[in-house]
Amino acid sequence: MAQNTNTWFREKILLGMTPRDYIISNFNVPNLIAAVIVGLGVAVMIYRLFFGLGPSTNLSDTYPWGLWIGFDVLVGIALAAPGLALGTAVHLFGMKEYHHFVRPAILSSLLGYIFAVFALMFDLGRYYRIPYLIGWSWGFSSILFLIGWHFFLYINICLIEWAPALFEWLNLRKLREFFSKLAIWATIFGVIIAGGHQSALGGLYLVAPAKLHPLWYSILLPVFFLLSAIFAGIGMVIVESSITHKIFKRQLKDFNEAEYNRLVIGLGKGAASALFIYFILKLFDLAHSNTWGYLNTPYGYWYLVEILGFVLLPAILFTHSARKEKPKLVQFSGFLTAFGVILNRLNVSIIAYNWYLPTSQKYYPLWSEIALSIGVVGMLVLAYRFIVNRMAIMHEHPDYESVH
Amino acid sequence: MGISRRDFFKRTATIAGTSLLGSGAIAHAYEKGGPSIFSKGNTANRKNWKQWEERKKAPAPEEPYSVLIDTTRCIGCRRCEWACNEWNKNPNKPIKEFEASVNQKKSVFDNVRRTHAGTFTVVNRYISSKDRNPIYVKKQCMQCEDPGCLSACFVEAFKKTAEGSVLYNPSVCIGCRYCMIACPFDIPAYEYYEVLNPQVTKCTMCYDRITKEGGVPACVEICLAETLRFGKRSELINLAHERIINNPGKYVDHVYGEHEVGGASWLYLSSVPFDEIGLRTDIGTTPIPKASNGFLFAVKMFEIVGAWPLVFGAYYAISKARNKHKPSHDTSSEKKGEGHGAKH
Numbered sequence: 225m226a227q228n229t230n231t232w233f234r235e236k237i238l239l240g241m242t243p244r245d246y247i248i249s250n251f252n253v254p255n256l257i258a259a260v261i262v263g264l265g266v267a268v269m270i271y272r273l274f275f276g277l278g279p280s281t282n283l284s285d286t287y288p289w290g291l292w293i294g295f296d297v298l299v300g301i302a303l304a305a306p307g308l309a310l311g312t313a314v315h316l317f318g319m320k321e322y323h324h325f326v327r328p329a330i331l332s333s334l335l336g337y338i339f340a341v342f343a344l345m346f347d348l349g350r351y352y353r354i355p356y357l358i359g360w361s362w363g364f365s366s367i368l369f370l371i372g373w374h375f376f377l378y379i380n381i382c383l384i385e386w387a388p389a390l391f392e393w394l395n396l397r398k399l400r401e402f403f404s405k406l407a408i409w410a411t412i413f414g415v416i417i418a419g420g421h422q423s424a425l426g427g428l429y430l431v432a433p434a435k436l437h438p439l440w441y442s443i444l445l446p447v448f449f450l451l452s453a454i455f456a457g458i459g460m461v462i463v464e465s466s467i468t469h470k471i472f473k474r475q476l477k478d479f480n481e482a483e484y485n486r487l488v489i490g491l492g493k494g495a496a497s498a499l500f501i502y503f504i505l506k507l508f509d510l511a512h513s514n515t516w517g518y519l520n521t522p523y524g525y526w527y528l529v530e531i532l533g534f535v536l537l538p539a540i541l542f543t544h545s546a547r548k549e550k551p552k553l554v555q556f557s558g559f560l561t562a563f564g565v566i567l568n569r570l571n572v573s574i575i576a577y578n579w580y581l582p583t584s585q586k587y588y589p590l591w592s593e594i595a596l597s598i599g600v601v602g603m604l605v606l607a608y609r610f611i612v613n614r615m616a617i618m619h620e621h622p623d624y625e626s627v628h
Numbered sequence: 629m630g631i632s633r634r635d636f637f638k639r640t641a642t643i644a645g646t647s648l649l650g651s652g653a654i655a656h657a658y659e660k661g662g663p664s665i666f667s668k669g670n671t672a673n674r675k676n677w678k679q680w681e682e683r684k685k686a687p688a689p690e691e692p693y694s695v696l697i698d699t700t701r702c703i704g705c706r707r708c709e710w711a712c713n714e715w716n717k718n719p720n721k722p723i724k725e726f727e728a729s730v731n732q733k734k735s736v737f738d739n740v741r742r743t744h745a746g747t748f749t750v751v752n753r754y755i756s757s758k759d760r761n762p763i764y765v766k767k768q769c770m771q772c773e774d775p776g777c778l779s780a781c782f783v784e785a786f787k788k789t790a791e792g793s794v795l796y797n798p799s800v801c802i803g804c805r806y807c808m809i810a811c812p813f814d815i816p817a818y819e820y821y822e823v824l825n826p827q828v829t830k831c832t833m834c835y836d837r838i839t840k841e842g843g844v845p846a847c848v849e850i851c852l853a854e855t856l857r858f859g860k861r862s863e864l865i866n867l868a869h870e871r872i873i874n875n876p877g878k879y880v881d882h883v884y885g886e887h888e889v890g891g892a893s894w895l896y897l898s899s900v901p902f903d904e905i906g907l908r909t910d911i912g913t914t915p916i917p918k919a920s921n922g923f924l925f926a927v928k929m930f931e932i933v934g935a936w937p938l939v940f941g942a943y944y945a946i947s948k949a950r951n952k953h954k955p956s957h958d959t960s961s962e963k964k965g966e967g968h969g970a971k972h
Contacts, residue, residue, distance in 0.1 A: 348803045
């Protein structure tokens with residue numbers, strides 16, 4: 225019996241190697257760097273748990289939310305939108321040729337949400353009370369309540385969508401079939417739920433009209449957050465696939481480069497449309513709230529950098545690369561788009577928040593806040609790699625027929 | 629006594645103010661946060677919440693209460709700060725040290741202060757644009773009629789009582805600090821240095837005092853200059869407008885707090901525009917919860933009404949896919965249909 229579990233562990237977890245070989249095979253420079261990053265992050269987590277938020281962050285009464293909300297949650301959830309973007313495209317719009325992208329997208333959404341919530345636990349003063357939100361005390365008038373519930377539901381939805389890959393790996397055919405049947409329903413509810421909370425994250429700042437800079441504050445904030453989550457999702461699919469197709473190349477036996485490039489360009493077209501709609505809405509918003517005057521101020525220049533450099537520019541580049549069929553340029557624009565969304569979320573949550581305060585009073589993150597955030601990203605990447613190396617994410621499982 | 633205590637304070641305050649002016653305008657320098665940011669173990673929250681739970685059955689007052697602050701009368705003695713700390717068991721110092729600030733060359737007044745974990749109220753000094761005299765302005769929770777913090781809280785830890793107080797229940801709070809984002813007056817503070825049980829802290833308009841017969845907030849009771857006045861909200865609004873009418877030119881024709889973000893329980897009178905004395909005039913008269921209500925309604929409508937077409941559309945897509953596969957692979961039609969949801 226002991227022998228049996230031992231082989232199972234070796235097959236499934238150690239990729240068929242002995243523990244010794246496994247450790248040796250993982251002893252290399254990238255893994256050492258990852259270990260340092262994650263180790264530092266864990267050290268900060270322990271420090272925060274034992275000494276509290278005060279010593280471990282630069283948060284103050286004027287800046288109750290810092291990097292752990294702005295980056296880990298707002299950026300993290302926006303970049304975890306691939307599941308929403310591709311789930312919708314493939315399952316609702318029937319764009320079946322993209323089904324190869326769906327499993328990696330679902331996995332990145334699942335891990336993105338899990339690690340965003342994990343990081344959030346360190347920001348909450350009383351993290352151990354988080355179940356109160358689900359079953360004890362309901363604040364129906366709060367947008368955060370909506371978000372909390374939607375995160376909870378969406379993680380479950382992602383788990384259902386990911387379950388077929390898990391059960392293929394565990395070789396549990398019955399369970400795999402069961403969850404495959406559930407998957408389309410999960411996707412539909414996933415679209416509703418993800419749309420709801422992506423917009424609600426922007427809605428969070430609706431209650432701070434006097435604190436957020438007029439160029440960023442808008443009654444359309446939820447719409448902006450939803451739209452930008454869509455192009456962030458597509459951008460991340462492009463970024464991730466360009467990285468994973470390099471790293472996990474040996475897993476892709478019948479990889480057709482021309483076909484892949486055609487699909488990447490198609491993704492670029494989708495992102496370009498979302499970016500253009502977003503850009504036009506931003507212009508309407510400027511005109512409606514009549515905040516043109518702020519454009520000729522330092523905050524205005526910063527706003528223009530965001531809107532022109534990371535919305536209009538990638539939109540034009542996507543369009544151009546689609547017409548000239550340049551997949552490399554699509555990948556670059558994907559990076560640009562994702563970076564632009566990071567910039568936007570940090571602008572709303574930190575930089576343009578309390579904009580009227582003198583620079584000396586502004587919030588900037590403490591090193592430990594950055595270390596924890598990077599540590600969580602490191603954990604996410606390692607978890608992603610761990611799963612991709614073991615489960616049928618990048619390729620089809622040889623024992624299970626493709627159903628498309 | 630040829631000179632009353634109040635006059636003495638007023639005169640010295642004026643001297644201090646004018647000498648300050650000569651040394652440059654430092655009144656608008658902000659303070660990074662005093663020692664009270666380290667405060668923890670607040671007991672006032674629990675005490676007030678318990679009081680509210682016990683009083684639930686008691687008859688509510690027919691009208692909410694208010695405090696009117698006439699900033700033209702304040703002498704900057706800071707005794708209200710002392711009394712507040714004393715009553716709410718916040719870290720405190722001897723009352724003499726509070727009273728001394730107004731005469732010191734270097735004092736807490738050099739910075740504009742805000743509320744912190746162990747400070748529910750602060751008095752700030754501004755220089756009048758009219759006569760260059762100092763104006764002292766007390767700051768504390770405004771006890772909004774329709775509070776932003778209350779609507780922002782995702783576990784319903786806040787309560788607006790019939791007396792007018794906005795109370796906080798520390799036993800459900802998760803510590804997300806969204807209430808602090810939502811407060812247009814930047815009032816709620818957080819016990820960042822408490823490791824396991826941090827609380828949001830703020831003024832409650834002394835709920836545990838005003839619910840007693842004849843009780844007034846601690847700050848109001850100790851005020852010598854008659855700056856603070858406690859009473860029924862409507863009566864105080866009338867009184868404030870009377871003062872404006874009866875003293876032409878003395879006041880700005882506006883009662884701050886009457887309509888700001890839908891109205892508040894604390895009301896201010898001033899001789900200069902309110903934004904010159906640290907009270908924001910750009911927050912509008914719409915209650916903060918109204919800013920998020922519309923969106924919440926839209927999401928609910930979308931999720932309840934908009935969900936159904938999606939669900940039926942998907943069902944239609946599945947059955948169509950099933951039928952399409954039937955003629956070619958009659959043996960595996962069922963498998964095809966159910967496998968539709970899988971990724972490969």
